[in-house]
Amino acid sequence: MGGRRGLGSILRAPAHGRLRRARVGVTAAFALGGALCGVLTSRIPALMDELAISPSQLGGVLFVWGLGAVASTQALRWVMARTGSAPVLRVAAPLYASTLALVACAQSYGLLLAAVAVFGMGLGAVDVAANSQGSATERAYGRPLVAGIHAGWPVGAGVGGLVAAFCAHLGVPYRSTLVGAAVLALPVALALGRTLLDTRHGGHPRRHDRSRSRTRPVVYGFGVIAFAALAIEVAVTDWTGVLLHDGLGTSQAVAALAYPLFQAGILTGRVVADRLRTWLGARVVLVSAGAATAGLLALTAAPQPLVVLVGICGVGVAISPVLPLAFSLAGTSDAQSSDAAIAQLGVIAYAGVLASPAMIGVLADAATLRVALVVVAIALGAAIVLAGLLLPIDYADIRLRVGALPQQARRGSEAAGDVAGPQAPMTRMDSDVI
Numbered sequence: 001m002g003g004r005r006g007l008g009s010i011l012r013a014p015a016h017g018r019l020r021r022a023r024v025g026v027t028a029a030f031a032l033g034g035a036l037c038g039v040l041t042s043r044i045p046a047l048m049d050e051l052a053i054s055p056s057q058l059g060g061v062l063f064v065w066g067l068g069a070v071a072s073t074q075a076l077r078w079v080m081a082r083t084g085s086a087p088v089l090r091v092a093a094p095l096y097a098s099t100l101a102l103v104a105c106a107q108s109y110g111l112l113l114a115a116v117a118v119f120g121m122g123l124g125a126v127d128v129a130a131n132s133q134g135s136a137t138e139r140a141y142g143r144p145l146v147a148g149i150h151a152g153w154p155v156g157a158g159v160g161g162l163v164a165a166f167c168a169h170l171g172v173p174y175r176s177t178l179v180g181a182a183v184l185a186l187p188v189a190l191a192l193g194r195t196l197l198d199t200r201h202g203g204h205p206r207r208h209d210r211s212r213s214r215t216r217p218v219v220y221g222f223g224v225i226a227f228a229a230l231a232i233e234v235a236v237t238d239w240t241g242v243l244l245h246d247g248l249g250t251s252q253a254v255a256a257l258a259y260p261l262f263q264a265g266i267l268t269g270r271v272v273a274d275r276l277r278t279w280l281g282a283r284v285v286l287v288s289a290g291a292a293t294a295g296l297l298a299l300t301a302a303p304q305p306l307v308v309l310v311g312i313c314g315v316g317v318a319i320s321p322v323l324p325l326a327f328s329l330a331g332t333s334d335a336q337s338s339d340a341a342i343a344q345l346g347v348i349a350y351a352g353v354l355a356s357p358a359m360i361g362v363l364a365d366a367a368t369l370r371v372a373l374v375v376v377a378i379a380l381g382a383a384i385v386l387a388g389l390l391l392p393i394d395y396a397d398i399r400l401r402v403g404a405l406p407q408q409a410r411r412g413s414e415a416a417g418d419v420a421g422p423q424a425p426m427t428r429m430d431s432d433v434i
Helices: 007-011 017-042 044-051 055-083 086-105 109-141 146-150 152-170 174-195 217-247 252-256 258-280 282-301 305-319 322-333 335-366 369-390 393-397 405-412
Strands: none
Touching (some): 017 044, 017 086, 017 109, 017 152, 017 258, 044 109, 044 217, 044 252, 055 109, 055 217, 086 109, 086 174, 146 152, 146 258, 146 322, 152 174, 152 252, 152 258, 217 252, 217 258, 217 305, 217 322, 217 335, 217 369, 252 258, 258 282, 258 305, 258 322, 282 305, 282 322, 282 393, 322 335, 335 369
């Protein structure tokens, strides 16, 4: 395998084959996570019909799903601070693929809750480890990449959603659809483990160090952005299909299109998000995305299914850069202990998964589901705008803007320590490539 390769040597050869494989591998991890969620989410109407689940019970399912993700993410904060994210992702990805079959086998509401909790734990583990890998890869390249890496999620989710919609159109039982997806995903989950970066300090297991597991205050600010972004994504993902099927009377096949269209919008936005960040800066991108999301989601209040589907796709474009930017800024602002910072950000973000069903459910009971979606979008979009205006984003963002990072990182790869300001060297991350 050769000698140890630190970040400095990787930066001097950004096109190195191993680093390219790491970028492909972490993108595949996001695609895997999106595909399995896409299959399951697109068949939610069928699952509700099969098990006679009410909207309020569906809220319970979604809450348990998010609770499982939060639990695993919180636990992995300390694990990744010691071992790095590569071992976590190698174990979590195959287990996550396998848990989809558990959901398919659930024959009652109680068993469904248990299966969804395990599925959520797998999702949380894969997501936080993949985000750590994405942040490490971005810093190694020395330019914005995380949004493009996150584009793997909507690609997988769109493909999974379309396959699930096609299966619904053909009348394939949702249980068979879920089991088939799990079987196909398992080889991919096993293969991507060979491509990962070692994010351990110096390439060796870390001793317990409280300073490395302590989260800087600014990370919690980025957590507000991640919380709002994921809450909006969950609201659109989980409830727009129900809105189309139950509220507007569309078929299950049409309702299943909501998810892949939303992911198509996210993919479109993330393809260009890194360039927009380079040109405009993270602050402008975040503020614009928050405002556009709140406005476009109002289209879901329209009585025409076609207009609602267009609005869903538009919201995907608007919200697409927000979550990747939050993870990128957190990892860059606390680069020496980025694994712990990203894991903590993941805990806050997945709290949005828990809060979103509760917010939508309460407002839907008080008014209608359409009104609930619009109100939540406006409130959370405003939170993104305010956080984008108030947080010290430029300090972390300048490290990855084109023309700023490469020279600084070369100096930083030779001397450890915290940065003193936007023009100071980047903190050293002695990473090996596996």
